[in-house]
Amino acid sequence: MLKSSLLSRDFPIEAVIVDLDGTMVDTLGDFTVAVNSMLADLDLPAIAASRIESMVGKGSEHLIRSVLRHVRGQEPDGALQSEAWRRYSRHYLEINGQHASVYAGVVDGLHSLREAGLRLACLTNKPGDFARPLLAAKGLARYFDVVFGGDAFERKKPDPLPLRKTCEVLGTQPQRTLMVGDSSNDALAARAAGCPVVLMRYGYNHGEPVEAVDADGLLDSLAELAPMLRAGA
């Protein structure tokens, strides 16, 4: 269901910025395998996928820090953090996409948005070197004019900077650029940047119900979006 403000004739949507993890691809399996391989290397105990799910969303450095804090019960020092990061990124790149699946409706949804003449950007907090091969492996890269990872700009979502910069590159105003995400990170960044925002109900919202997040609508499938935008144009 979308709020009517999103369908305003004053600001028709010209471009869509799409989040990656939890929005287009269910990557929890990849995160779990890479994190637990890293923990095994460091002789640390494994962590459950359900726990990892609540730690995903603020980029890989944040994930590693949260995992180490959880399994050791204390803040990791810089040396452990960098060794963990080195091992995690090696494992992640080895298995990238093998334990991940594209959510139902994503391919149809992206195809329809392009058919409707909208420009598309992928903006994720995942490092760009992880995101680009994943999009390519899942056949999603072709839909995007640009792809920005969490290391593309000085700050990540929930800071509005990545959305503002992406709008600049797309050549669209924030009010005409819709953010599609799955978490409060995406919604906070969009609100602060002045972009309308819709969230998928099925993603990872730091273990919190997504219904509680301030957004312009919630979707069960990305395939619902283009017909809704067309109806409001």
Ligand SMILES: O=C(O)COP(=O)(O)O
């Ligand atoms: O890698 C993460 O932490 C989450 O990435 P996302 O911004 O695509 O949800």
Ligand SMILES: [Mg+2]
């Ligand atoms: Mg996400």
